[in-house]
Amino acid sequence: xxxxxxxxxxxxxxxxxxxxxxxxxxxxxxxxxxxxxxxxxxxxxxxxxxxxxxxxxxxxxxxxxxxxxxxxxxxxxxxxxxxxxxxxxxxxxxxxxxxxxxxxxxxxxxxxxxxxxxxxxxxxxxxxxxxxxxxxxxxxxxxxxxxxxxxxxxxxxxxxxxxxxxxxxxxxxxxxxxxxxxxxxxxxxx
Amino acid sequence: xxxxxxxxxxxxxxxxxxxxxxxxxxxxxxxxxxxxxxxxxxxxxxxxxxxxxxxxxxxxxxxxxxxxxxxxxxxxxxxxxxxxxxxxxxxxxxxxxxxxxxxxxxxxxxxxxxxxxxxxxxxxxxxxxxxxxxxxxxxxxxxxxxxxxxxxxxxxxxxxxxxxxxxxxxxxxxxxxxxxxxxxxxxxxxxxxxxxxxxxxxxxxxxxxxxxxxxxxxxxxxxxxxxxxxxxxxxxxxxxxxxxxxxxxxxxxxxxxxxxxxxxxxxxxxxxxxxxxxxxxxxxxxxxxxxxxxxxxxxxxxxxxxxxxxxxxxxxxxxxxxxxxxxxxxxxxxxxxxxxxxxxxxxxxxxxxxxxxxxxxxxxxxxxxxxxxxxxxxxxxxxxxxxxxxxxxxxxxxxxxxxxxxxxxxxxxxxxxxxxxxxxxxxxxxxxxxxxxx
Numbered sequence: 302x303x304x305x306x307x308x309x310x311x312x313x314x315x316x317x318x319x320x321x322x323x324x325x326x327x328x329x330x331x332x333x334x335x336x337x338x339x340x341x342x343x344x345x346x347x348x349x350x351x352x353x354x355x356x357x358x359x360x361x362x363x364x365x366x367x368x369x370x371x372x373x374x375x376x377x378x379x380x381x382x383x384x385x386x387x388x389x390x391x392x393x394x395x396x397x398x399x400x401x402x403x404x405x406x407x408x409x410x411x412x413x414x415x416x417x418x419x420x421x422x423x424x425x426x427x428x429x430x431x432x433x434x435x436x437x438x439x440x441x442x443x444x445x446x447x448x449x450x451x452x453x454x455x456x457x458x459x460x461x462x463x464x465x466x467x468x469x470x471x472x473x474x475x476x477x478x479x480x481x482x483x484x485x486x487x488x489x490x491x
Numbered sequence: 492x493x494x495x496x497x498x499x500x501x502x503x504x505x506x507x508x509x510x511x512x513x514x515x516x517x518x519x520x521x522x523x524x525x526x527x528x529x530x531x532x533x534x535x536x537x538x539x540x541x542x543x544x545x546x547x548x549x550x551x552x553x554x555x556x557x558x559x560x561x562x563x564x565x566x567x568x569x570x571x572x573x574x575x576x577x578x579x580x581x582x583x584x585x586x587x588x589x590x591x592x593x594x595x596x597x598x599x600x601x602x603x604x605x606x607x608x609x610x611x612x613x614x615x616x617x618x619x620x621x622x623x624x625x626x627x628x629x630x631x632x633x634x635x636x637x638x639x640x641x642x643x644x645x646x647x648x649x650x651x652x653x654x655x656x657x658x659x660x661x662x663x664x665x666x667x668x669x670x671x672x673x674x675x676x677x678x679x680x681x682x683x684x685x686x687x688x689x690x691x692x693x694x695x696x697x698x699x700x701x702x703x704x705x706x707x708x709x710x711x712x713x714x715x716x717x718x719x720x721x722x723x724x725x726x727x728x729x730x731x732x733x734x735x736x737x738x739x740x741x742x743x744x745x746x747x748x749x750x751x752x753x754x755x756x757x758x759x760x761x762x763x764x765x766x767x768x769x770x771x772x773x774x775x776x777x778x779x780x781x782x783x784x785x786x787x788x789x790x791x792x793x794x795x796x797x798x799x800x801x802x803x804x805x806x807x808x809x810x811x812x813x814x815x816x817x818x819x820x821x822x823x824x825x826x827x828x829x830x831x832x833x834x835x836x837x838x839x840x841x842x843x844x845x846x847x848x849x850x851x852x853x854x855x856x857x858x859x860x861x862x863x864x865x866x867x868x869x870x871x872x873x874x875x876x877x878x879x880x881x882x883x884x885x886x887x888x889x890x891x892x893x894x895x896x897x898x899x900x901x902x903x904x905x906x907x908x909x910x911x912x913x914x915x916x917x918x919x920x921x922x923x924x925x926x927x928x929x
Contacts, residue, residue, distance in 0.1 A: 340535045370535065445532065469542040472682050478533045 327489040329354050329361065331379075337369040337446060339478030344368040346480060350379040350395075354488065357383045363395065367422075370476055371450060372402035375422040383430075391440075395424040399448045413455045420449030424480050438486040446480035449473070537682035546671035548662060551610070556667045560631060562605035562641045565591070567928040571903050573719060576894060577617040580638055581901065583908060583925075587611055588670075590624060592638045598899050598910045599922045605638055610669045611654070616721035616728060621744040623721060623728055625651055627667065630730075630739075632747050644745040652732055724764040727785045731759045731771060738786050750786045765805040768835065772803040777812055779835050792836040794828075802851050802892075808832055809841075809876055813849035813861060825849060827861065829876045842877055851892030853900070858882070858916060860900055862890035868902055868911075870919065883919050885911070 333348040345368055352361015359381040367373045377397025383389045399419040406415040426444020433439060456468040568591055572584035581593040581601065589612055592605040611627035620636035621644065632645040653664070662668055722729045728739040728747060736759075738751040758774035769780040769788055776795040780788035794812075803812045810830040825846045830838040848864030859873040867886040871879040890904040898914035899922070907926040913919045 339533045467544040471540045471542070473538050473540070475534075475536040475538075477536075 326353075326355050328352070329359060329486055329488045331361075331363075331440075331484050331486045333365075333482040333484040335480055335482035337367065337478045337480050339369060339476060341370065344370070346482070348375075348482070348484075350377075352379055354383075357385075359383070363397075366402075367399070367448060369448070369478060371404060371417070371474070373419065373422075373448060373450065374400040374402055375448065376400060377422055377424070390427065390429050391442075392427045393425065393442065393444070395422070395446075397422045399450055401450065411456050413457045414453065416453045418451040418453065420451065422446075422448045426480070428482070428484075430486065436488055438488070440484040440486055441482070442484065443479065443481045445477065447475065447477040449475050539680050539682040540677055541680050542675070542677045544673065544675050547674050548668045549670040549672050550663060550666035551669040553667055556608075556610055556626070556669060557643065557646065559608045560626075560633065560641075560643050561607065562592070562637075562639050563608055564606065565603040566606050568603070568907065568925055569928055571905070571908060571927055572613055573615060574892060574894060574901060574903050574908070575615050575617050575622075576896065576901065577622075577635075580635075581908070582615055582617060582622060582635075583903070584612060584615055586613060590615060590622070592635070592641075593908075593925070594638070595910075598912070601908075601910065601923055601925060603925065605641070607633065607641055610667050614719070614721040614730065616719070616723050618723045618728075618741060619744045621741070623723075623739075623741075623747065625721075625730075627651070628653060630747070632745055634745060645747060647747065647749060650737060650749060651730075720760075720762060722762045722764045722769070724767075724769065724782060725785055727782070729762055729764070729769060729788070731755065731762045733757065733759055735759075736762075736769075736771070736780070736788060738788070740786065753788060761802045763802075763804050768805070770803045770805050770810060772812065777803050777810065777830070777838070779810075779832075779838065781835070792834070792838055794830055794838045794840065804852055804854055805832065806854055810838060811852055811854065811859065811873075813846065813852055815846075815848050815850055815864070827852075827879075842879075844879060851890070851903075853893045853895040855895035855897075855900075855913070858895065858913065860893045860895045860902075862893050862902070862904075864891075865889050868893065868900075870913065870916070872916075882916055885919065 328351065330351045331349070335346040335348070336343050337346045346365060348363055348365035350361050350363025352359055361379040363377050363379045365375045367375055375397050377395040379393070379395050381391050381393040383391045399422045401417040401419045404417050408415060424444050424446035426442055428440050428442025430438045430440040452472045452474070454470045568583065568585060569588060570586040572586040574584070575582040579594065579596045581595045583591040583593060585591060587610065589609040590607045591603055592607065594602040594604045609624050609626050609631065612624050615622060615624045617635070620634055622633045622635045624631050624633065628649050628651045630647045630650050631643060634642045634644050720731050723741070726740065726742040728741050730737045730739070734754060734757055736753040736755050737749060739747045740750050741747045755771060755778065756773065759771060760774060761772040763770040767782055769782060771778040771780060776793055778790060779792040781791040782788045803810055805811070808831065810832055812828040812830065814824045814826050814828060816825055825848050827844040827846050827849060828840055829842040831841045832838055846861065846863050847866035850862045850864065852859065852861045854860070854873065857872055857874040859871045859879065861869045861871070863869050867884050867888055868890050869881060870883040872882050873879055888902070888904045888906070888909060890902045892903045894901045895913065898912060900911040900913050902909040902911065907924050909924050910922040911919050912922050
């Protein structure tokens with residue numbers, strides 16, 4: 302995970318600066334902070350993505366920290382369409398997989414496992430980007446987001462001798478929420 | 492009057508600006524509206540699947556069960572329990588199922604010759620041609636003079652306490668639980684329902700009992716392991732439950748009679764006979780009972796220790812007690828305690844050796860065999876109890892009881908019954924293994 306973050310935070314921006322292209326073709330790096338507001342609460346979300354813009358289409362990959370109910374690290378493909386070439390409204394879609402972060406595990410006396418399994422992640426919405434100079438921009442966006450994960454607990458009923466009973470509890474969570482983000486975008490276009 | 496002239500270009504520019512402002516406003520409104528629009532769609536949905544693997548009792552009538560206590564066809568060994576050797580036969584308990592009769596004339600090729608179906612069986616002892624075994628709360632005496640055609644001689648009912656299954660499960664006591672059927676089931680429940688103990692609500696859960704355990708003795712009777720709860724000394728069969736010592740007169744081997752019950756306290760685990768003494772292991776200590784009056788053993792000494800499991804054996808001068816931690820005995824002590832028996836009223840602890848997770852043990856001559864859990868079977872030269880010398884560690888097995896007798900060590904492990912030839916102590920070698928089907 303640390304290596305991945307290093308790649309996004311250090312290597313990608315370096316590539317972004319190094320690879321300069323034509324006006325409507327180039328690399329973008331986007332750093333976002335946001336708030337995921339759902340049924341039970343609102344929690345902060347952080348994302349970093351980098352990708353390639355061609356004309357009005359952008360495709361990249363990102364990673365995030367999502368603290369809504371369970372701490373997860375979404376790995377996602379980042380797709381965007383800009384309505385205008387310079388300052389513009391845009392629509393976006395992030396689709397990927399939620400990696401599981403460190404969870405607080407609560408074991409009862411006969412519990413043998415408390416495992417988490419990641420799942421599908423998505424975030425789709427629209428936003429508006431205000432250009433700041435040639436290379437920077439601030440974007441506001443709002444979207445509808447969801448993350449799935451499974452919590453599996455195992456219980457063993459073992460007394461002296463004999464066979465043991467086992468119970469496996471699989472709680473499958475589908476958490477949907479509104480995701481509002483404020484992003485700083487940096488691009489290498491000229 | 493000033494006349495305004497409209498520049499078509501300016502008009503177009505204004506129009507474009509207006510359009511852009513309108514687009515921005517619409518977009519801004521949309522962005523602001525999104526949280527409101529989607530509020531109805533946000534949900535913390537949780538669906539829970541509970542998968543249970545539990546065991547459902549298969550009942551038989553008492554008549555059916557008793558009719559089936561005979562030499563049935565041999566079958567593969569399942570969960571191994573207590574062990575008893577008599578002559579060239581091994582009687583190996585399969586927990587709650589019955590007893591395997593193994594012809595051990597050739598220890599290199601033991602031959603499983605019969606299986607005696609005794610539901611609920613965990614304990615056994617043999618004297619002469621009679622095998623004594625528990626059948627849940629009953630005791631059965633079986634003539635094994637012909638292992639291929641054993642005959643029930645007597646059944647004494649309601650001697651031992653009912654099994655405790657826990658979690659509210661109450662078996663039908665008018666019937667006998669002959670087997671357990673494995674059931675796998677999955678149900679969808681609310682995420683907020685309790686995460687455990689749910690099987691009881693299905694009415695089928697069982698848990699193995701904690702009350703009864705198995706066999707022991709001296710020559711000329713058979714020989715049992717140190718984990719035994721049945722033991723024969725002279726013309727008496729002594730059995731221990733969780734709290735009581737029961738005495739049976741077996742002067743008429745095929746017609747045992749219950750003569751006495753003595754309360755020992757709690758957490759009693761094992762019984763081991765030596766000379767005119769009974770060494771009783773409990774989770775908190777070792778008790779020495781004098782059997783000068785065989786029907787009325789009297790407490791003559793005790794040694795207290797921390798709460799652990801503690802099988803015990805003895806020789807002329809010393810008692811060897813293994814203390815082990817883990818379910819169900821709790822505790823954090825894993826050691827071998829050696830007690831001097833000069834004064835039975837007050838056995839004196841003379842030496843402690845740290846162990847891994849010791850369980851059953853056996854002594855043959857100067858050699859002490861200790862089942863040390865996952866660390867394997869350890870063989871010590873115990874000629875000097877103050878300085879035990881490790882002779883051999885047999886790794887790769889998880890043994891829990893051992894009988895070392897006449898150059899052959901029979902070792903009950905989680906995966907089967909092993910036999911080792913230790914006649915040449917420097918070259919202990921595996922003779923055979925009967926593998927369990929699990």
